[in-house]
Amino acid sequence: MRINNHRFLAAVLLLAASIALPAQEGRGNGRLTGTVVDDNGAPLENATITLKYMEYNNSRQTKSNAKGQWGFLGLGKGTVQVTGEMEGYAASVTQQPVSGAKPNPEIRIVLKKGTGVAGDPARDTILRANELFDQRQYAEALALYQEFAQKNPANYQIGIYIANCKTELGNYEEAMAEYQKVLAEVTKETPELKGNATAALVFAGIGDVYLRQENFKLAVENFQRSIDIQPGDPALPYNVAEIMFARNKVDEAEKYYTLATQIKPEWPKPYLKLAYVAMNRGQMDKAVGHLTKFCEIGKDDPKFSEGQALLELLQKK
Numbered sequence: 001m002r003i004n005n006h007r008f009l010a011a012v013l014l015l016a017a018s019i020a021l022p023a024q025e026g027r028g029n030g031r032l033t034g035t036v037v038d039d040n041g042a043p044l045e046n047a048t049i050t051l052k053y054m055e056y057n058n059s060r061q062t063k064s065n066a067k068g069q070w071g072f073l074g075l076g077k078g079t080v081q082v083t084g085e086m087e088g089y090a091a092s093v094t095q096q097p098v099s100g101a102k103p104n105p106e107i108r109i110v111l112k113k114g115t116g117v118a119g120d121p122a123r124d125t126i127l128r129a130n131e132l133f134d135q136r137q138y139a140e141a142l143a144l145y146q147e148f149a150q151k152n153p154a155n156y157q158i159g160i161y162i163a164n165c166k167t168e169l170g171n172y173e174e175a176m177a178e179y180q181k182v183l184a185e186v187t188k189e190t191p192e193l194k195g196n197a198t199a200a201l202v203f204a205g206i207g208d209v210y211l212r213q214e215n216f217k218l219a220v221e222n223f224q225r226s227i228d229i230q231p232g233d234p235a236l237p238y239n240v241a242e243i244m245f246a247r248n249k250v251d252e253a254e255k256y257y258t259l260a261t262q263i264k265p266e267w268p269k270p271y272l273k274l275a276y277v278a279m280n281r282g283q284m285d286k287a288v289g290h291l292t293k294f295c296e297i298g299k300d301d302p303k304f305s306e307g308q309a310l311l312e313l314l315q316k317k
Contacts, residue, residue: 030075030099034107035068036084043068044111047086053078075104077264078235079197083126084109093126093155097197097233112154129161138168156185160201172209179206193229200229200236208243220252227259234264241273253277268298272307288314 036047049070052059064070075098085091089111098104129144142165149158163178179202186199193199207222223240230236241256254277260270271294278287291311298304 030077030102030104031071031073032075032080032082032096032098032104032107033069033071034082034109036064036070036086036109036111037068038089039110039112044086044089047084047089047109047111049109050083050085051075052081052083077233079201079233082107082109084111086111089113090152091126091155093152093157095157095197095201097195097230126158133161133165133168136168138165141165142169156182157198159185160198160205163205167205167209167212172213175209176206179209195230197230197233200226200233202226203229204236204239204243207240211243211247211249216249223256232263234260234267234270237263238270238273241270245273245277250277250280266297268294268301268307269303272298272301272303275307275310284314 032051034049036044036049038044043064043066045064045066045068047064047068047070048061049064050059050061051072060072062070062072077099079095079097081093081095083091083093090113092109092111094107094109096104096107125144125148129141129148132138132141132144142162145158145161145165149155149162152158159178159182163175163182166172166175166178183199183202186193186196186202190196190199203222203226207219207226210216210222211219223243227236227240237256237259241253241260244250244256245253254274257270257274257277260267261274271290275287275290275294278284278290288311291307291314294301294307295304295311298307301307
């Protein structure tokens, strides 16, 4: 297949970049259960438990029963943020990798008496900060994350969000310091770090900082460390690929998107991104192959229509 029409190529790339629908991955056959208790170990009834995927736009909410028990069904593989909240208690936020097939460990949420009131300002602070970050208002998001950290010092994972903001603001030394603080706390809990989702996110963040500083060697080393900690999680190499592609490191982006497909061949999203990589290089035959695979397995993917439109457009030439 030969592409001689520059207008056609421009139209293809424009369509590839015009994805507007939010991803809804994170669906499967997995379940995650746990309990919520106060700092004396007594179960808390009617506490609000919110589950949010770190990689996808997918969140769910439930309430604890009289025994403090709660659960979520129909989960897919990924890393989730679980927030426990109740009036009169400080919110608790933790992260946990989940499987869509294998049993997941139970999560014990401990809520301490604090400043929590109706409407839970702690949770509202985090949600507002997340919105600001998504809107690229990093300074404003940083202020809210820091406010939460001051009121909830036990939730050291919030340091990742603080570091991410400082990275986006170009304060790389401060970002590194925040990542190291989180890593120090993680190491106390899991000295070997293997399988620890928070540690994996830290090393991915450090890798991003090095990449922005154009220290490609250390960037790759830290990205690989992140993946080694959780080798079975396709979201990690996928996110690394996203960072690489955004920095025009197309060869590395292709490598990590491909790794994501090897870890989870039935996940359609990396195939779509591999098609974008191929189109970026002008390799339209290769793009057709990736798009064909995406359309075969991604009929339930919210970006299916975009992928199908691209495939049809390329096949006409």
